[in-house]
Amino acid sequence: SAVISQKPSRDICQRGTSLTIQCQVDSQVTMMFWYRQQPGQSLTLIATANQGSEATYESGFVIDKFPISRPNLTFSTLTVSNMSPEDSSIYLCSVVWEGRGETQYFGPGTRLLVL
Amino acid sequence: LAKTTQPISMDSYEGQEVNITCSHNNIATNDYITWYQQFPSQGPRFIIQGYKTKVTNEVASLFIPADRKSSTLSLPRVSLSDTAVYYCLVGGFSGGYQKVTFGTGTKLQVIP
Numbered sequence: 001s002a003v004i005s006q007k008p009s010r011d012i013c014q015r016g017t018s019l020t021i022q023c024q025v026d027s028q029v030t031m032m033f034w035y036r037q038q039p040g041q042s043l044t045l046i047a048t049a050n051q052g053s054e055a056t057y058e059s060g061f062v063i064d065k066f067p068i069s070r071p072n073l074t075f076s077t078l079t080v081s082n083m084s085p086e087d088s089s090i091y092l093c094s095v096v097w098e099g100r101g102e103t104q105y106f107g108p109g110t111r112l113l114v115l
Numbered sequence: 116l117a118k119t120t121q122p123i124s125m126d127s128y129e130g131q132e133v134n135i136t137c138s139h140n141n142i143a144t145n146d147y148i149t150w151y152q153q154f155p156s157q158g159p160r161f162i163i164q165g166y167k168t169k170v171t172n173e174v175a176s177l178f179i180p181a182d183r184k185s186s187t188l189s190l191p192r193v194s195l196s197d198t199a200v201y202y203c204l205v206g207g208f209s210g211g212y213q214k215v216t217f218g219t220g221t222k223l224q225v226i227p
Binding site: 096 | 208212217
């Protein structure tokens with residue numbers, strides 16, 4: 001089966017700094033998404049990472065805070081900018097493969113703690 | 116987007132069958148029903164997906180009545196390693212975007 005990896009797996013950062021999270025898939029995918037999961041909570045969709053164009057953000061999330069890149073069909077990055085302790089969460093990427101039905105598959109997640 | 120309602124938590128003894136029901140009254144015609152399992156500090160893992168009637172795989176069964184306004188995930192003979200949060204999702208993907216929302220999930224605790 002295809003592999004989805006994320007880097008880093010975890011990090012501890014100081015407030016005011018930025019962190020870029022990478023999502024790598026070992027085969028081309030149709031769609032890629034970024035989620036946030038705050039401690040003890042469910043998953044919230046941040047944005048759809050569109051290949052070759054600007055990401056589409058959900059209500060409550062903006063590009064200045066969460067810039068996203070998707071330079072090709074196997075890779076995407078999410079940057080958490082100007083971090084505050086409220087940004088402490090698990091960040092997950094997910095992918096959908098064309099022809100594999102209406103199913104998204106998730107990466108292992110990046111656990112972020114902001115001090 | 117279809118909203119889902121699940122029990123917040125459930126307890127079960129090892130070896131028992133566990134049934135988790137999800138309500139989705141405003142499911143749309145093209146929506147699929149998908150269940151995920153999530154362990155602490157890990158990404159959700161796909162368990163099973165269905166559109167109507169019954170689906171079974173090596174891990175679980177999914178029962179969907181004719182009106183599709185609810186679904187039941189059935190886990191046969193659970194073990195301690197099945198302790199996790201289970202999410203029911205309704206929706207799908209079209210035009211490069213998703214119309215799927217994660218609900219609160221059901222925290223299953225398997226007791227020895």
